[in-house]
Structures are given as structure tokens and as C-alpha cells.
Amino acid sequence: MPRRRYRTHSLRKTHVRTPGGRLVVHYEKRKKGIPKCAICKKPLAGTVRDPRDVPKSKKHPNRPYGGYLCAECLHRELTLAIIEKYSTA
Numbered sequence: 306m307p308r309r310r311y312r313t314h315s316l317r318k319t320h321v322r323t324p325g326g327r328l329v330v331h332y333e334k335r336k337k338g339i340p341k342c343a344i345c346k347k348p349l350a351g352t353v354r355d356p357r358d359v360p361k362s363k364k365h366p367n368r369p370y371g372g373y374l375c376a377e378c379l380h381r382e383l384t385l386a387i388i389e390k391y392s393t394a
């Protein structure tokens with residue numbers, strides 16, 4: 306049984322051959338997924354996979370829904386929302 310802190314699915318096991326010829330298990334963090342647009346699922350530009358060591362200004366685009374919707378989907382949705390708002394008046 307591995308140590309308590311290694312008993313988690315957020316770590317992946319890799320097998321490493323030591324210089325002495327033994328096969329030992331190493332635990333490493335899983336790769337995070339690429340941020341994708343919530344509507345069209347395209348990979349988002351201007352975002353990072355792992356935001357821990359990156360300054361805040363580089364984590365996602367500085368606009369409403371930045372890092373959640375791509376620019377085209379945001380433009381389309383805003384346009385539709387404005388048309389819908391003023392069509393009844």
C-alpha cells in the first residue's frame with residue numbers, strides 16, 4: 306500500500322528504472338486539460354494550462370467571459386442579446 310498522500314487519483318503512476326536495475330513507482334501530477342470555449346469547445350487563446358506560476362494578467366483575456374468563451378462566441382452572444390433586448394421596444 307502506498308503512503309497515504311500518494312493514495313489519490315490526482316497523481317499518476319510512472320514506472321522508473323533505477324541505475325541499480327530496480328523498477329520503482331514514481332507519482333507525478335496529471336497534466337491539466339487545455340481551457341476550451343463553453344459553447345464551441347475550441348481551445349481558448351490567451352489562456353494557460355497551469356496558472357500557478359503565471360502572473361494574473363497572463364491567465365486569461367481581460368474582458369467579460371474571458372477564459373470562458375472564445376472571442377467569436379462572445380461577440381455572437383452579445384450581438385444576439387442586444388438584438389433581443391431592443392427588438393420588442
Ligand SMILES: [Zn+2]
Pocket residue numbers: 342343344345346347374375376377378379
Ligand atoms: Zn466559442
